[in-house]
Amino acid sequence: MRRRSGAPEQPIISVKDxxxxxxxxxxxxxxxxEIAKGEVxxxxxxxxxxxxxxxxxxxxxxxxxxxSIRVAQFQVEKLKADRDIIALRKEVSIVFQQYNLYPHKTAxxxxxxxxxxxxxxxxxxxxxxxxxxxxxxxxxxxAQSYPGELSGGQQQRVAIARALAMRPEIILFDEVTAALDPxxxxxxxxxxxxxxxxxxxxxxxxxxxxxxxxxxDYMYFTDGGVIVEQGPPAEFFARPQHERxxxxxxxxx
Amino acid sequence: xxxSPRRARSAGWPLGPRPLPIGTDLxxxxxxxxxxxxxxxxxxxxxxxxxxxxxxHGWFLFVALLCAVGYAQAQAPAGHPPIVATIWKWTPLLAxxxxxxxxxxxxxxxxxxxxxTFLGLAQISRAAPVRGTSWFATHFFRNAPWLVLLFYCMFLxxxxxxxxxxxxxxxxxxxxxxxxxxxxxxxxxxxVRGAVQSIPTGQWESAASFAFxxxxxxxxxxxxxxVKRMLPPWMNLYSILTVGTVLASVVGVSEVMTLAxxxxxxxxxxxxxxxxxxxxxxxxxxxxxxxxxxxxxxERKYAVNF
Numbered sequence: 001m002r003r004r005s006g007a008p009e010q011p012i013i014s015v016k017d018x019x020x021x022x023x024x025x026x027x028x029x030x031x032x033x034e035i036a037k038g039e040v041x042x043x044x045x046x047x048x049x050x051x052x053x054x055x056x057x058x059x060x061x062x063x064x065x066x067x068s069i070r071v072a073q074f075q076v077e078k079l080k081a082d083r084d085i086i087a088l089r090k091e092v093s094i095v096f097q098q099y100n101l102y103p104h105k106t107a108x109x110x111x112x113x114x115x116x117x118x119x120x121x122x123x124x125x126x127x128x129x130x131x132x133x134x135x136x137x138x139x140x141x142x143a144q145s146y147p148g149e150l151s152g153g154q155q156q157r158v159a160i161a162r163a164l165a166m167r168p169e170i171i172l173f174d175e176v177t178a179a180l181d182p183x184x185x186x187x188x189x190x191x192x193x194x195x196x197x198x199x200x201x202x203x204x205x206x207x208x209x210x211x212x213x214x215x216x217d218y219m220y221f222t223d224g225g226v227i228v229e230q231g232p233p234a235e236f237f238a239r240p241q242h243e244r245x246x247x248x249x250x251x252x253x
Numbered sequence: 254x255x256x257s258p259r260r261a262r263s264a265g266w267p268l269g270p271r272p273l274p275i276g277t278d279l280x281x282x283x284x285x286x287x288x289x290x291x292x293x294x295x296x297x298x299x300x301x302x303x304x305x306x307x308x309x310h311g312w313f314l315f316v317a318l319l320c321a322v323g324y325a326q327a328q329a330p331a332g333h334p335p336i337v338a339t340i341w342k343w344t345p346l347l348a349x350x351x352x353x354x355x356x357x358x359x360x361x362x363x364x365x366x367x368x369x370t371f372l373g374l375a376q377i378s379r380a381a382p383v384r385g386t387s388w389f390a391t392h393f394f395r396n397a398p399w400l401v402l403l404f405y406c407m408f409l410x411x412x413x414x415x416x417x418x419x420x421x422x423x424x425x426x427x428x429x430x431x432x433x434x435x436x437x438x439x440x441x442x443x444x445v446r447g448a449v450q451s452i453p454t455g456q457w458e459s460a461a462s463f464a465f466x467x468x469x470x471x472x473x474x475x476x477x478x479x480v481k482r483m484l485p486p487w488m489n490l491y492s493i494l495t496v497g498t499v500l501a502s503v504v505g506v507s508e509v510m511t512l513a514x515x516x517x518x519x520x521x522x523x524x525x526x527x528x529x530x531x532x533x534x535x536x537x538x539x540x541x542x543x544x545x546x547x548x549x550x551x552e553r554k555y556a557v558n559f
Contacts, residue, residue: 059462061461090464098455102456102474102478113463114463
């Protein structure tokens with residue numbers, strides 16, 4: 001599965017030269033990346049480099065100004081009708097840094113909501129699968145707890161279960177451990193690693209370099225709205241080519 | 254305040270302003286966070302005057318009533334029945350009038366809440382004309398003097414409406430109720446808008462990422478979270494409205510103030526004036542105080558910290 005360098009033959013995500021400005025601030029200045037099915041790719045970089053924005057562009061949460069994004073069979077920037085955007089988002093789930101669980105619903109209801117009301121699946125089936133997914137993230141005993149009663153790490157695992165409930169092809173992780181304390185980071189990373197090992201296509205924005213090195217098939221380093229450097233993790237971490245990458249890695253590692 | 258929601262929306266994030274200073278994971282939004290935090294603080298403090306009602310205010314009123322009664326008794330010419338007996342004699346009639354005040358307030362609140370909810374949701378509509386119109390209506394009725402609105406309703410509404418041959422009479426109290434429901438509507442509209450916009454943008458975002466439609470997001474995810482936040486300011490608004498129902502006396506509805514005036518006129522005893530009005534004030538306090546305490550309790554219970 002691990003690619004040595006260059007582009008995968010049949011990318012499931014293909015981002016080409018995307019630009020995005022928020023007001024006067026140009027956040028993305030021509031970003032291109034490709035990810036194959038079943039691959040785990042990590043994006044690292046300093047704050048404000050546009051990492052989170054890339055993820056949000058990929059599932060259409062943020063419309064791009066120019067460039068093209070292809071995800072599975074969808075040409076993301078051309079999707080206009082709600083129906084098409086919904087079809088895309090069924091394939092691509094996202095897990096947020098702030099969890100963004102629905103605080104008025106129990107953990108189980110959080111996991112069940114989207115399959116129930118968006119996919120309109122059978123309630124009994126959905127519940128059975130939701131319980132299974134909570135067991136998968138080792139939270140079956142917390143099914144009836146509200147998000148406010150759970151720790152950060154537990155909330156984040158519920159969020160992962162919620163993302164999985166849509167049976168997506170791809171999961172995007174947006175700095176999912178950034179708001180957690182070091183102890184709970186482990187349990188969340190363990191869950192992500194299990195997913196990666198099962199062959200789920202994952203795109204992670206992370207500051208966990210050790211984790212990225214272990215789990216990633218491919219690394220991207222972004223700064224100032226462009227991808228500065230990319231490559232398989234072994235080379236990327238051992239022999240970074242660009243001065244900027246070296247400076248960043250030396251500060252973090 | 255009027256223009257700030259739109260400005261904030263266009264500034265960075267397409268899904269609406271992010272009202273919370275911390276927890277923004279997009280660095281481009283950080284400069285806006287402080288301004289938005291100030292707005293949240295403003296909106297949380299939306300109309301909090303009556304929620305500050307305390308027990309000692311009630312005692313103060315009670316003592317003032319006693320003093321007024323004592324003073325009036327001392328002034329009363331010989332041969333007049335005692336002040337307390339006179340007040341007691343008229344209490345059933347005043348109670349009737351007061352019940353009418355409560356009825357008007359409840360009805361105006363119900364109508365105002367219903368209309369205001371729709372107006373508030375229209376304020377966050379994605380269609381600019383809808384948003385603009387409802388914004389204008391909200392601020393027009395919120396800032397117009399209540400008495401002026403009341404007079405307008407009294408004199409501009411017909412005394413009966415004929416629809417398909419059925420004639421529905423519109424007595425004064427119905428018009429007054431409608432007139433009072435207009436400012437309620439405008440205030441509820443702001444409460445709804447404020448509550449919806451105080452929900453972290455992350456909730457909209459995550460709902461959108463799970464392919465919920467905007468309508469589903471609003472009704473299943475956002476509004477259920479708003480109810481708790483809306484309850485305290487809504488109850489506070491009700492207290493203000495209850496006190497405001499006495500305005501209906503100016504346009505001739507026979508509520509407690511009108512009746513008090515009639516009673517004083519028929520008794521024709523100058524010394525009764527002060528005790529009677531203090532007596533009515535105590536009634537209003539007794540009705541509003543529990544609501545105020547409950548509001549404070551709910552505010553503490555639902556205080557949201559992100």
